[in-house]
Amino acid sequence: MAALDRPEMDVKEGVDQDTVDAVAKLSGKYKYGWETEIEMEYAPKGVNPDIVRLISEKNEEPEWMTEWRLAAFERWETMTEPKWAMVNYPEIDFQDQYYYARPKSMAEKPKSLDDVDPKLLETYKKLGIPLKEQMILAGVEGAEDYKEGERKVAVDAVFDSVSVGTTFKKELEKAGVIFCSISEAIKDHPELVKKYLGSVVPVSDNYYATLNSAVFSDGSFVYIPPNTRCPMELSTYFRINAENTGQFERTLIIADKGSYVSYLEGCTAPQRDTAQLHAAVVEIIVEEDAEVKYSTVQNWFPGDENGKGGIYNFVTKRADCRGDRSKVMWTQVETGSAVTWKYPSCILRGNDSQGEFYSIAIANNYQQADTGTKMIHLGKNTKSRIVSKGISAGKAQNTYRGLVSMHPKAKNSRNYTQCDSLLIGSQCGAHTVPYIEVKNNSSRVEHEATTSKVDDDQLFYCRQRGMDEEEAVALVVNGFCKEVLQALPMEFAMEAQQLVAISLEGSVG
Amino acid sequence: MLEIKNLHVKLENEDKQILKGVNLTVEAGKVHAIMGPNGSGKSTLSYVLSGRDGYEVTDGEATLDGADLLDLEPEERAAAGLFLAFQYPVEIPGVGNLTFLRTAVNAQRKARGEEELSSADFLKVVRERAKTLKIDADMLKRPVNVGFSGGEKKRNEILQMAMLEPKMCILDETDSGLDVDAMKLVSEGVNALRSEGRSFLVITHYQRLLDHIKPDVVHIMANGRIIKTGGPELALEVENNGYADLLAEVE
Numbered sequence: 001m002a003a004l005d006r007p008e009m010d011v012k013e014g015v016d017q018d019t020v021d022a023v024a025k026l027s028g029k030y031k032y033g034w035e036t037e038i039e040m041e042y043a044p045k046g047v048n049p050d051i052v053r054l055i056s057e058k059n060e061e062p063e064w065m066t067e068w069r070l071a072a073f074e075r076w077e078t079m080t081e082p083k084w085a086m087v088n089y090p091e092i093d094f095q096d097q098y099y100y101a102r103p104k105s106m107a108e109k110p111k112s113l114d115d116v117d118p119k120l121l122e123t124y125k126k127l128g129i130p131l132k133e134q135m136i137l138a139g140v141e142g143a144e145d146y147k148e149g150e151r152k153v154a155v156d157a158v159f160d161s162v163s164v165g166t167t168f169k170k171e172l173e174k175a176g177v178i179f180c181s182i183s184e185a186i187k188d189h190p191e192l193v194k195k196y197l198g199s200v201v202p203v204s205d206n207y208y209a210t211l212n213s214a215v216f217s218d219g220s221f222v223y224i225p226p227n228t229r230c231p232m233e234l235s236t237y238f239r240i241n242a243e244n245t246g247q248f249e250r251t252l253i254i255a256d257k258g259s260y261v262s263y264l265e266g267c268t269a270p271q272r273d274t275a276q277l278h279a280a281v282v283e284i285i286v287e288e289d290a291e292v293k294y295s296t297v298q299n300w301f302p303g304d305e306n307g308k309g310g311i312y313n314f315v316t317k318r319a320d321c322r323g324d325r326s327k328v329m330w331t332q333v334e335t336g337s338a339v340t341w342k343y344p345s346c347i348l349r350g351n352d353s354q355g356e357f358y359s360i361a362i363a364n365n366y367q368q369a370d371t372g373t374k375m376i377h378l379g380k381n382t383k384s385r386i387v388s389k390g391i392s393a394g395k396a397q398n399t400y401r402g403l404v405s406m407h408p409k410a411k412n413s414r415n416y417t418q419c420d421s422l423l424i425g426s427q428c429g430a431h432t433v434p435y436i437e438v439k440n441n442s443s444r445v446e447h448e449a450t451t452s453k454v455d456d457d458q459l460f461y462c463r464q465r466g467m468d469e470e471e472a473v474a475l476v477v478n479g480f481c482k483e484v485l486q487a488l489p490m491e492f493a494m495e496a497q498q499l500v501a502i503s504l505e506g507s508v509g
Numbered sequence: 510m511l512e513i514k515n516l517h518v519k520l521e522n523e524d525k526q527i528l529k530g531v532n533l534t535v536e537a538g539k540v541h542a543i544m545g546p547n548g549s550g551k552s553t554l555s556y557v558l559s560g561r562d563g564y565e566v567t568d569g570e571a572t573l574d575g576a577d578l579l580d581l582e583p584e585e586r587a588a589a590g591l592f593l594a595f596q597y598p599v600e601i602p603g604v605g606n607l608t609f610l611r612t613a614v615n616a617q618r619k620a621r622g623e624e625e626l627s628s629a630d631f632l633k634v635v636r637e638r639a640k641t642l643k644i645d646a647d648m649l650k651r652p653v654n655v656g657f658s659g660g661e662k663k664r665n666e667i668l669q670m671a672m673l674e675p676k677m678c679i680l681d682e683t684d685s686g687l688d689v690d691a692m693k694l695v696s697e698g699v700n701a702l703r704s705e706g707r708s709f710l711v712i713t714h715y716q717r718l719l720d721h722i723k724p725d726v727v728h729i730m731a732n733g734r735i736i737k738t739g740g741p742e743l744a745l746e747v748e749n750n751g752y753a754d755l756l757a758e759v760e
Contacts, residue, residue: 455599456562457599458599458600458601460561460562460583460599461595461598461599461601462601462609462613463560463582463583463584463587464559464560464561464583464584464586464587464592464593464595465587465609465613465616465617465669465673466584466587466588466613466614466616466617466620466673467584467612467613467616468582468584468616469584471612471616475601475604475608475609475612476601476604478603478604479601479602479603479604479652480602480603481603482602482603482604483603
């Protein structure tokens, strides 16, 4: 969208010019800090039991955790990479990756925004996110989470310089909410971690999840105590920075009885020629009457316009609605990554539990996305709703793959699936692969699917009114995605809308 | 204002000549009407002037205040002050009418190097102008033209025109699909926008629209050319006698 190239146009409704100026000013100053902090300490390339032990050791983990990782690694060695998704990529040499990287010295931890990763600030600036929201995006756990490596440095710094972290932390503690890095949780709350880790996504679940179990370096941990409404939205900002380094986060969210939390996840990565691996696992446990909203804006580097580089994103996300009347809502905006393999799923175990999945997946240039959800109905009167909007442009391939499964005991359950694909240009593809299994006769499953092209008449109409072609495409596509954008928390919706525009740059003409 | 000289246009993908030498000058502040039978090239003229794909200009020129229109992108023509009220306004699902309007207004302001309207200012202006066209708050929120009645769509076109403040407005069969009341409302909207610096080119089949929007000059178009030009009385003549006599005259 051409408008974004002009700094004065970055200001959106509700955003102070001051804020934008502040961000703009800071992003021009970064050069100082950048050079010192880029020095990284790597473990040797490849993965083996020694590397697994080293990661565990660096995180100062107890013995049981090390054993857990080693068992996962042993399992992983017997597994083969899944090939059923509609994605093509060169064979990944899992021994040619770094599995551990961190800045050489903790003393180099940036103390102010001046030292912050410039690309991150540039991204923020391009997105026009106000400083206040940057802090929210920066995540409450930022400061403590430094060990993870470079990716959170920027977040830390933004966070530190304004020191809102402590305020949040106090506020959260007051409510009894635990929000910290998973490495901290392993040390400080072993009983919770032991009880829940791997209980939704078992160690043996799938190739990437098993690898993650062995080598995850860090991630987030959330515990919401019974009958507590988390006083603020929690967010983590993930960023891959170091070269040739695989990224393996582990997120564990536990919503105890009658609690509520909304969790936001944002991701970016710098541009590199070589593809990078990202294999995360997110587990969510939702107890009786609890509700979790999990929103993702995924903007990993998608590779350049010729398909070089980019992130291979193999992610396992699953929520277990264990308690009756529990509820989970996944919302994702997937605009980045060269390859996406991701199916945030809901196990609707409790009676009357509900799962929702709202997704926007944009694939441009040579991007490939194979994404969707699984709704496993186990309990009675369970409900699920799937709204998927796939947008393909350039030479990209976009696949919706979804499973709706009604088990024999899931009497009177309902599913509604709506799956819309939008094509821009004539060289891209959209595919819909719904799997439906119904094993009782009182449940109902509905599936609607549409495929359409961005209409020349719509574009001409917009252009006659003065919008350039990219602006027009962005507007039409944002309209197409509206139902999903509305499901996002306000501050994320704004970012997502801009992202839609940015990721479709150059898709027309 | 608008000057068209010897304009020849064919379909891009077909060997079919549609405009065969159109000459037309619309002076500032004037209302010109173009009437003509189906297939005479009226709508093609409006599309070619606004830059829609699918046509090839084989000869001639069209300028707006001296700027070569045919050399510009559609959005550049819009920013230069050319507005087309569509015969069939396009639906854009999921995009609120207000969002659309604001994006368009600001895109044009940007292109002209002017400052964007703040949302407060924008809302004030839009509400005021919507009111005179009897467009309510609900219609402003609904997605662009989606589920609008014929009358609502055309009123919405005029609202866009009022917001964009173009200097050259082309109305392509704005009266089609309108009942008497809606036509009156739309015409009032157009008349309110008439000013010294703004010209109109009103394309229509029927005299009745011209009862409401009084033209200064009437052109009859047939077979890709303007075959006769006159005052408002020419429209009445067509209304009474049809095009057959005029066509015969030319032959």
